[in-house]
Amino acid sequence: MSFESLELDPVLLQAVEELGFTRPTTIQTQVIPVAMEGRDIMASAPTGTGKTAAFLLPMMQHMIDFPRRKPGPARALILTPTRELALQITEQAEALAAHTFLKVASIIGGVAEETQLPALEKTVDIVIATPGRLMQYIEDERFDSRDIEVLVLDEADRMLDMGFIGDVDRIAAEARWRKQTMLFSATLEGAGLKSFSEDLLKDPAEFYAEPPRSERKKIQQLVYFADTAEHKFKILKHLLQQEEVQRSIIFVKTRERLAELVSQLQGSGIDCAWLRGEMEQEKRVEALQRFRSGKVTILVATDVAARGIDLPDVSHVFNYDMPRSADTYVHRIGRTGRAGKKGCAINLVEAHDVGMMERVERYTEEKMMRRVVDSMRPQHKISKVATKKKEKKDEEKKTDKKPKEKIRHRVTKNKGKPDWAKKHAEKAAKVAAKDEAK
Template identity: 60%
Template sequence: MIRNFAELELDPNLLLAIEEMGYDRPTQIQAEAIPQALAGRDVLASAPTGTGKTAAFVLPALQFLQDFPRRKPGPARVLILTPTRELAMQVADQARALAKHTKLNIFTITGGVQYQEHADILAKTQDIVVATPGRLMEYIESERFDCRAIESLILDEADRMLDMGFGPTVDRLSSECRWRKQTMLFSATLEGKGVEGFTADLLKDPAQIEAEPSRRERKKIAQWYHRADNMEHKLELLKKIITEQAERSIVFLKTRERLGELRAELERAQIPCAWIQGEMPQDRRNNAISRFRDGTVNVLLATDVAARGIDLPDVSHVINYDMPRGADVYLHRIGRTARAGKKGNAVSIVEAHDQPMIKRVERYIGEEIKERFIKELRPKHRKPVFKKKNKKKEDKKKVAAKSKKKVAKKK
């Protein structure tokens, strides 16, 4: 097991930058992906947010550019694709911090930027370009971006790119970069659409890596839940938590409609908040995130689609106002707090019908989530008990149903 970054045989100037950023030891995804990438293999990795995946693909790319320096000025040699502009900016910022002691040039090409700004970038020597697929494809079609020099293609949040309909564009970009030596694909999950939505020839014999947030990382997050009798009770619990317990909270909701309702309730209670949701104009999203980042507001309401990939510092509380549809999504949500070695809190406000989901989450993360009470807002109803299904009875029913089908077929 790799215990520190020095064991990864990285360039001293990269190790210095890592040290200055305060990272002491590699996360699981970094310890497993970096050696494979440095060996030149394609990488197929699943890594939830908060596991340090950006450094897992940026460090090998930087090391490659150091090992094989360019001989003359020219276009980008490493292309990183991300689904959104915010994520592209975050990845580029982290890459610049890690490349601080090198002379490498790192640029972003995304939507929402004037053409002239990009024209200036494209006229310079680029080493790494972080781009969103749609805008980059425009420049390739108009012959303003040259893919022939790309030696490494990296896809971050590949599953989300598929959700956003970028699959065909990414496949086209892949064929444009057909002279590359290496491909790395990072996705929140390797199941279902995570990877299968892309053509099979994107990766060649990849090293497969699946990383979960480590127990040690999760231990930094205190998790508990409050029971709510009804929607009014739920709202009162939330107001109490965000005004008296939390410093900076992200509140998760299932849908845009639910977000709109809660936003109106908080406005009525004169609790300032920002919000992000799917299909929101880019400038409004950026404005909401900036307001939360700079502390103008300390409550950010978000749907899961909108919050994917956004890295926000100093979030003290993640609040599940609506429980997510799956235990893996719960893990993604709570990964927004306790970042960069800090401690954090994950609070769920559950109604009776949410109780089975708490149990599912407990099974998934392998630990108990305790119930807590706020003295003046204790629930009046008893905790619901859901009986376990009798497996033997179920199995007997299935066998009986199968034999009935067989009999019917014979007839």
């Protein structure tokens, strides 16, 4: 299928071509035709599947087909969990609307109010916002939701995880005259998300778009086993110094772990930038700018801090700590191997991480390749832990044990007693012999 076959306006097709999009992705071919019919959408679309254009294009097509008659507030609202993701969507929306009359604006935290005045006071068609900051303007009666026709919730699962459900419910209620709602999430599992979607969507069309296997195969997944935390850091430091590791993101579980690892790296002469939750916007922007510009080639981040960021040309993702869930793992490694390029995900696994590693392998249906650094081989043979259960089962199958014979109770209950049948037969024979003698 081509973008032309989706019956998009020529001005949108021109922008699509300028962005370098050649053919629509799976989620785009599924969503765009149905969304253009006005139906509510509920879609599972992981990072890197092209979901942003999947909701922007039909939204823009609707506004081109039905232009506004007079100036007014936003006609479409897109809610996202993070500022970085909001800015990325804003950038793509402006690019797709480059040859149209549509105006795009954003409302996010950490930005001076003056820069957001167009979204609040002037005519604007599409607003991309984070729930917290938008709710502030709604409570101050500075944002008008009455003209919103299309509401999009991007990365809805992350918004729930980050505690935005109350704000999103209130914003949706403010936009109650809308004609269409689209919800996108990395996974559609979980009672919370299902209950949330039932309140917002009316008879939605559901789509599940996994990245094509050819795309997933572009990310090589490796495992290095480590005996201790010290051993793991030595392996990480060695791998970071390899020529093929050009730009990398290192994921850790907590802010405490991040502070510890950053200190270790800098103490070893390895410069890096870092992102953590509840970080001042100015410092976040500075860290991302240092990484994007190439001043540093290593970014250490927690999952919360890294949500929604899109960084180009990341050659490697390191899971210094394994994530708490398999879908978070997929989000992490999706930061590499983007835009058709190959990438590499390296997992540094201690004994307590083996269970999570196995769950990830079952979830992705892909086996991670085991690797070792010759001079840093694990001494306690931790890799055997991962296959212990399998080996045990194999041994049980191979062992040629004869099945234990089942002994019936009636055979053993008279064990040690006379054979009464034989005795009776002998007695009968004696009686018969006496009778014959007479």
